[in-house]
Amino acid sequence: MTEQKAKLEQQLWNIANTLRGKMDADDFRDYILGFIFYKYLSKKMELYANEILAPDNLTFDKVEGHEQEVALMDAIRDAALDKLGYFLAPSELFSELARRGNAGGKHQFILGDLAKVLTHIEQSTMGSESEEDFGNLFEDLDLTSSKLGKSENDKNELIVKVLSHLEEIDFDIANAESDVLGDAYEYLIGKFASGAGKKAGEFYTPQQVSKILAQLVTQGKDKLKSVYDPTCGSGSLLLRVAKEVDSKGLQFFGQEMNPTTYNLCRMNMIMHDVHYKRFDIKNENTLEKPQHEDLRFEAIVANPPFSAKWSASPLFMSDDRFSAYGKLAPSSKADFAFVQHMVHQLSDNGTMAVVLPHGVLFRGAAEGHIRKYLIEDRNYLDAVIGLPANIFYGTSIPTCILVIKKNRKDKDNILFIDASQHFEKVKTQNYLREEDINKIIDTYNAYVCHPEPVEGSKANIEKYSHVATLQEVAENDYNLNIPRYVDTFEEEEEPVDLAAVAQELKAIDTDMATTDATIADYCNQLGIDTPF
Numbered sequence: 001m002t003e004q005k006a007k008l009e010q011q012l013w014n015i016a017n018t019l020r021g022k023m024d025a026d027d028f029r030d031y032i033l034g035f036i037f038y039k040y041l042s043k044k045m046e047l048y049a050n051e052i053l054a055p056d057n058l059t060f061d062k063v064e065g066h067e068q069e070v071a072l073m074d075a076i077r078d079a080a081l082d083k084l085g086y087f088l089a090p091s092e093l094f095s096e097l098a099r100r101g102n103a104g105g106k107h108q109f110i111l112g113d114l115a116k117v118l119t120h121i122e123q124s125t126m127g128s129e130s131e132e133d134f135g136n137l138f139e140d141l142d143l144t145s146s147k148l149g150k151s152e153n154d155k156n157e158l159i160v161k162v163l164s165h166l167e168e169i170d171f172d173i174a175n176a177e178s179d180v181l182g183d184a185y186e187y188l189i190g191k192f193a194s195g196a197g198k199k200a201g202e203f204y205t206p207q208q209v210s211k212i213l214a215q216l217v218t219q220g221k222d223k224l225k226s227v228y229d230p231t232c233g234s235g236s237l238l239l240r241v242a243k244e245v246d247s248k249g250l251q252f253f254g255q256e257m258n259p260t261t262y263n264l265c266r267m268n269m270i271m272h273d274v275h276y277k278r279f280d281i282k283n284e285n286t287l288e289k290p291q292h293e294d295l296r297f298e299a300i301v302a303n304p305p306f307s308a309k310w311s312a313s314p315l316f317m318s319d320d321r322f323s324a325y326g327k328l329a330p331s332s333k334a335d336f337a338f339v340q341h342m343v344h345q346l347s348d349n350g351t352m353a354v355v356l357p358h359g360v361l362f363r364g365a366a367e368g369h370i371r372k373y374l375i376e377d378r379n380y381l382d383a384v385i386g387l388p389a390n391i392f393y394g395t396s397i398p399t400c401i402l403v404i405k406k407n408r409k410d411k412d413n414i415l416f417i418d419a420s421q422h423f424e425k426v427k428t429q430n431y432l433r434e435e436d437i438n439k440i441i442d443t444y445n446a447y448v449c450h451p452e453p454v455e456g457s458k459a460n461i462e463k464y465s466h467v468a469t470l471q472e473v474a475e476n477d478y479n480l481n482i483p484r485y486v487d488t489f490e491e492e493e494e495p496v497d498l499a500a501v502a503q504e505l506k507a508i509d510t511d512m513a514t515t516d517a518t519i520a521d522y523c524n525q526l527g528i529d530t531p532f
Contacts, residue, residue, distance in 0.1 A: 004172070004180055005180045005183055005184060008169065008171075008180055008181065008184045009183075009184045009187045009188070011169050012032070012036065012169070012184055012187075012188055013187075013188065013191060014165075015032065015162060015165045015166060015169075016028060016029075016032040016188065016191075018158075018161060018162055018165065019031055019032060019158070019162065027145075027147055029188075029189075029192040030140040030141060030260065031141060031148075031162070032162070032188070033185070033188065033189070033264065033267065034118075034138055034140070034141035034267075035141075035162055035163065035166055036166065036185065036188075036271075037137075037267045037270070037271060038094055038117075038118065038121075038138075039094040039166055039167070039171065040171065040173065040181065040270075040271055041084075041086065041088065041094075041121065041270075042088055042092075042093040042094035042095065043094070043171060043173045044084055044173060045060075045080060045084065045086075045087070045088045045093065046060050046061075046090075046093060046095075047173065047174055048079075048080060048083060048084060049063075049076050049080070049090075052075070052076055052079055053072070053076075058072075060076075060090050061090050063076070063090055064089065064090050064091060073089070077124075081124070081125065081128045081130065082129075085125060085128070085129075085130030085133060085134060085270075085275075085276040086121055086124050086125050086130065086134055087124040088117070088120075088121060088124070092117045092120060092121075094163070094166075094167065095167060097110055097113060097114055097117065097163060098160075098163040098164055098166070098167040099167075100113070101156075101159075101160035101163055101164065102160065102164055107156065107157050107160045107161075108160070109152075109153070109156050110156065110159070110160060111143050111152065111155060111156045111159060114143060114159065115143050115144075118138040118141060119138075121134065121137070121138070122134055122135055122136065122137060122138065129276075129277070130276045130277075133266060133270075133276040133279070133281075134266075134276070136259075136263065137263055137266060137267060138263075139259075139263065140259075140260050140263060143155065143159065181271065182239075182268075182271050182272035182273065185267075185268060185271045185272075186207070186236060186239070186268070189204055189234050189236065189264070189268070190204060190206070190207065192204075193206075193393045204233055204234055204236060204393065205233065205236055205237050205303040205355070205392075206391060206392065206393070207236070207240070208391070208431065208432040208437060209303070209355060209387070209391065209392070209432070210236055210237050210240040210301075211240060211437055212353075212385075212401065212432075212437055212440055212441065213237060213240070213241075213301045213303075213353040213354075213355070213401065214237070214240040214241040214243065214244045214301065215244055215437075215441045216351065216353040216383075216401070216403055216441070216444060217241060217299040217300065217301055217350075217351045217352065217353050218241060218244040218245050218299065218351075219351070219441075219444065219445060219448060220448065220449075221245060222245055222246055223245055223246050223248075223249075223250075224241070224245050224247075224250050224298050224299050225249070225250070225251065225298050226250070226251045226252075226253060226295075226297045226298050226299070227241045227242070227250065227251075227252060227253070227297065227298070227299040227300070227301065228253040228254065228292065228295075228297035228299070228300045228301075228345060229253075229254045229255075229300070229301050229302050230254070230255050230286040230290075230300075230302055230304070230338065230341055230342060230345070231255070231256065231257075231286060231302050231303065231304045231305065231338070232254030232255060232256050232265055232281065233256060233261055233264075233265065233303070234261060234264045234265050234268050235252075235254060235264075235265035235266075235268040235269055235281070236268070237301045237302070237303065238252045238254055238269075238279075238301070239252075239268065239269070239272050239274075240301075241299055241301060242272075242274075249278075250278070251278055251279070251280070252269065252274060252278060252279040252280070252281075253279070253280050253281075253292050253295065253297065254279075254280075254281045254282070255281070255282045255283075255284060255286045255290070255291055255292065256281065256282070256283060257283070257284065257285045257286070259283055262281065262282075262283040265281050266279075266281055269281065280292070286338070286341060287310050287311075287334060287337050287338070287341060288310070288311060290321070290341065292345065293320075293321070293344070293345070295345065296345060296346065296347040296348075296350070297345055297346060297347055297350060298347050298349065298350045298351075299350060299351060299352070300342050300345060300346055300350065300351075300352035300353075300354075301352070301353055301354070302338065302342060302352075302353075302354045302355070303354070303355040304334070304335065304338040304354065304355075304356070305334075306335070306356070306357045306395065306397070306399075307332070307333045307334070307335055307357055307359065308333075308334045308335075309331060309332055309333075309334065310329070310331060310334040310337055311331065312328045312329065312330060312331035312334075312337070314328075316328055320344060321340050321341050321343075321344040322337070322340050324373075325340060325369070325370050325373050326369070326373070327366040327369045327370055328366060329366060329367060329370065330365070330366055330367070333359070333363075333367070335356050335357065335359070335360045335367075336360060336366075336367050336370045336371070338354065339354060339356070339360075339370075339374075339402065339404075340370065342354060342404075343374070343380065343404060343406075346404070346405075346406060347406075348406050348407055349406075349407060350405070350406065351382075351403065351404070351405050352403070352404045352405075353401055353402070353403050353404075354401065354402050354404075355387075355399050355400070355401055356399065356400055356401075356402060357397055357399055357400075358386075358397070358398055358399065358400055358481075360400070360402070360480075361384065361400060361479070361480035361481050361482070362479045362480065362481045368478065368479075371478055371480065372478040374404070375414070375470070375473060375478055376470075376474070376478065378406075379408065379411055379470070380404045380405060380406055380408070381402065381403075381404055381414055381480075382403045382404060382405045382408050382410075382414065382415065382448075383401075383402075383403040383414065383415040383416070383417065383444060383447065384400060384401075384402060384403075384414065384415070384416050384417070384480050384482060385400060385401040385403070385416075385417040385419060385440060385444075386398065386400050386416075386417065386418045386419055386420045386482045386486075387399045387400060387401065387419055387420065387432075388419065388420050388421070388422070388423040388430045388432070389420070389430065390428075390429060390430045391423065391429070391430045391431065391432060393429075398420060400482070403444070409448055410447065410448070410467075412469060412470055413467045413468060413469055413470065414467075414468050414470065414473055415443070415444065415447040415459055415465065415466075415467055415468075416465060416466045416467075416468055416480075416482055416485040416486050417440060417443055417444070417464065417465045417482075417486070418463075418464060418465070418482050418483075418486040418488055419432075419436060419439070419440050419464075420482075421488070422436040422439065423436055424436075439464075443459050443461060443464070443465050444459070446458040446459040447459035447467060463486070463487065463488045464486065464488075465486060466485045466486045468485045472485070519531070
């Protein structure tokens with residue numbers, strides 16, 4: 001399976017590179033992911049229709065032109081809208097468009113037909129339960145864009161070329177046990193993120209970090225009812241949580257402000273075979289217009305935009321998400337506003353894990369007030385985990401993870417982990433290895449599962465982690481800066497011999513004086529001023 005996955009990932013990336021050079025990374029990402037998604041929908045439609053028609057010894061490609069075409073098509077359409085959430089006719093399938101594009105051994109004009117098919121996929125859901133989940137999914141796939149070519153023929157030739165290459169690849173969709181295509185889709189999203197600079201943070205959390213967050217919120221659980229991400233991007237964090245538990249019946253909730261990324265998230269959900277009835281992704285500003293505020297979630301994960309701006313309107317002081325704190329996060333830094341929002345959405349038996357910049361650990365004023373309230377008044381903070389710098393695309397700043405629970409097992413202490421020096425450098429990016437991830441999770445599990453007295457806790461690891469009492473945190477005035485709790489200072493292996501150092505400095509001074517005298521002599525011989 002690993003070999004099959006690697007092969008598929010490389011094939012898809014090679015096809016993506018046929019668009020590279022024609023446009024920037026954001027644009028060709030939208031096209032290649034859109035076309036892969038179209039092929040996936042087509043294959044799912046074909047397989048399901050063939051399953052329905054099997055008792056009649058028919059296949060989907062034989063329906064059009066059949067004497068009972070209207071009745072058969074109506075029956076398939078109704079079943080598909082309920083099961084799949086959309087409908088495609090046999091003549092609208094990806095394989096048919098790819099075939100027509102290469103009819104007669106040369107590229108035929110299919111741009112108009114392709115545009116109609118993509119529109120029809122969305123229109124087929126109108127009035128059905130899946131309408132919101134499929135609406136405008138292909139709006140970023142502009143087949144009229146000059147980025148595809150100067151003339152209509154140039155555009156058509158490029159598109160036919162891409163479709164033809166994709167048609168040659170077996171997505172193995174019929175294998176219900178395989179999620180190779182979904183993983184390959186994630187791989188592509190990650191590859192695009194690595195070249196997207198600052199924009200990458202808008203839609204992708206590196207899988208290494210996703211894995212940590214997912215394991216933190218599923219600690220001790222085999223099943224979850226719901227998972228929520230208020231800044232869900234491409235949905236990678238939500239989908240990662242599903243890999244850590246029995247995901248049967250798991251409901252996915254998310255909110256994403258960027259329309260393009262919102263579309264990408266919905267595609268990603270469907271590509272991972274998450275039924276449209278099991279996810280509810282909204283396109284709106286989470287802080288200003290929350291869409292799920294009446295719901296409570298068992299697991300919450302998030303990687304919000306670091307220190308983003310928000311309105312911080314005084315009207316929010318009457319909002320249930322913020323009112324109890326008596327303070328709002330500053331308008332220039334919304335980090336704690338996201339934390340407050342997430343705490344409000346967290347169920348009493350839930351766990352949330354959120355990635356934030358280090359400033360949330362020690363900044364004062366309103367943020368210091370909110371931090372103290374979370375710890376002293378509510379006692380919700382369970383752990384603080386420091387991550388290495390330069391592990392996120394688009395920013396090199398060091399980050400941390402806050403783990404928050406409303407019903408903590410160890411109510412008298414807070415775990416601090418300093419994992420900032422545990423990584424591997426890969427080219428210009430730092431990368432958390434499997435052993436680095438495991439050490440973080442094992443330390444947290446030791447803290448949660450074995451709440452011995454602080455002095456004997458298995459979660460106390462020299463120069464790596466420390467179980468701090470609430471009194472210790474209070475004595476630090478609720479400053480959570482990790483070096484206050486985890487001493488990572490390394491002594492010199494051998495004591496410094498100050499007398500020897502002094503002798504070396506004297507010798508250097510003597511050598512410099514000799515050199516200066518030599519230079520002065522040369523300058524006198526040349527009849528020029530000395531440079532000192």
